[in-house]
Amino acid sequence: MVDYVVYGRGSFNQLDEILASQRKDGAPMIFLLDHFFENKSLASRIPLHGNDKIIIADVTYEPKTTYVDKIAADLKNEFGKVSGIIGIGGGSTLDLAKAVSLMMNNPGSSADYQGWDLVKYPGVYKAGIPTLSGTGAEVSRTTVLTGPTKKLGMNSDFTPFNQIVLDPELTSNAPVNQRFYTGMDCYIHCIESLQGTYLNEFSKSYGEKALELCQKVFVEKNVWDDESDDALMMASFAGGMSIAYSQVGVAHAVSYGLSYLLGTKHGIGNCIVFDKLEEYYPDGVYEFKKMVEKNKIDIPQHITKGLSDEQFDTMINVSLGMKPLWENALGKDWEKTMTREKLRKLYEQL
């Protein structure tokens, strides 16, 4: 689990104090700031000392192993050692921060560690400050990365942040569409966890609470206000805890294929897929469609139209490689249910 959690409106103002005890002589704090905030006021609120550095994280695409490796190599060249890596942004920025922290202390390429429990050494101190709610990246033990052969995270006990700062004020200016897609990432985490075969009372409690908060925000309430930001930030945390103790399911397994091939971003990719999953999650998909309508969102259609057989095969290979996700969703005999043919038909619907 994350070592330290601070939650509260305005808690970003405590960042300087929080980081003070983690600073090592001459070694800077490195702030990876989501490019969304370049030249915005949040950038000027970052508490810089000495040779601290802000790196604008280019998250036009979700993090690639090559990008992680480059940032870590540049930091080693410039500073030798750093005191810590602080990620401020959406899920991509948080995952990037976790991965860079790990690569400051582990040899080779981050692509070598895509998988489960391959990371050898703890990373440098790392803190995460989400500015979008829903991904669960603030609590997860993974960092989703696109590598040369797969889209898969560095899942390990060393991956979670040492510190997270959950300040709902930071999410108040998120673009409406992005906020919806990312919020749905959380909603889908809950559905996949609660209907999965890996469920236990621990993940169930977190999943139910997160689901309730998502419903409050996207189904019950008619305006977006501070309460919405507060609730969705907590939903993201609880949804992340739920999947950390169970697993995600069909929507994530299929959307990983999409994003590997087409670069579809995680939040919107999940929505595109979940929209077609009545067969697996009938109640969840019904409610999802209501939320889409109520919040006046357009879910892109026909994004796989015109792809070649080879391209479909690539997506199918990436997706079927996510064995724990399929097992959680469909049980131990999932390979009998989810054949390549069936998955191809599903991709063709998207």
Place this chain on the structure above:
Amino acid sequence: MVDYVVYGRGSFNQLDEILASQRKDGAPMIFLLDHFFENKSLASRIPLHGNDKIIIADVTYEPKTTYVDKIAADLKNEFGKVSGIIGIGGGSTLDLAKAVSLMMNNPGSSADYQGWDLVKYPGVYKAGIPTLSGTGAEVSRTTVLTGPTKKLGMNSDFTPFNQIVLDPELTSNAPVNQRFYTGMDCYIHCIESLQGTYLNEFSKSYGEKALELCQKVFVEKNVWDDESDDALMMASFAGGMSIAYSQVGVAHAVSYGLSYLLGTKHGIGNCIVFDKLEEYYPDGVYEFKKMVEKNKIDIPQHITKGLSDEQFDTMINVSLGMKPLWENALGKDWEKTMTREKLRKLYEQL
């Protein structure tokens, strides 16, 4: 936060594997086992190696600072260093384990550290395995101790366990009365947290979920079964998280006085007090009385009858010393509301 959480029926069987990576050459694992389990089968399931030692924790009374100091001193004399302290039992045993772990690495007496953020150094590795659900001791950053001048915990960032193992099977043989009183500790945590002035969305989410689970177990269900054990163990965890991010209130502040003077155990003491708190928590007390009736529990009455003025003053002093609890319950101006006279009347009712 606790570093590692394992939840699941039968997860106690993973203890050997969990501890393996924490063992240091020649330094034993010390298991503090609640005296309730002496000569019971759980004792024989503890994975002993080399010079590992089981210490039967005498929790007839709640842990005293003198008892903590004695165990730590004896361990230093016998072994020099230990690999870790593993507490297996109810809240008293868990708190004892946390305190002994800290006193293996901190000079002086545990009484020196009763308060907030006084502990200087991290303790040795410590793990907690609850066998009763409700106290929240498995996740708290305190260890409630009775010292020479106060009943107060070693509240610090070093206090939480490194590892907890939540195995609901271990709670299945708890005596019915004890199970109820300890379960009500959790229920009362939720009410005090949810109605407190320190509440935020983080503690609220945990408090609401824990409350819902308590209600399921003690109000809705008519038989005690595995599902009850599963739910109450999760309720305890969530209730503990809720108060960790807010604070407890009137029932705890008053019951600390009782237990300091009379040795009343925490669970039953909270019930004795909460039973008379309609003025502060009307809905919670109403539901509490229904649960008492449904579960056929007798709450002791007139336990303060015949006490001297001096004894009442002692309880009042201990209770009014718990400033953060009163502030959470009654707001910043709590001292105007809760006068010594008013508190005396409350104690006389118990």
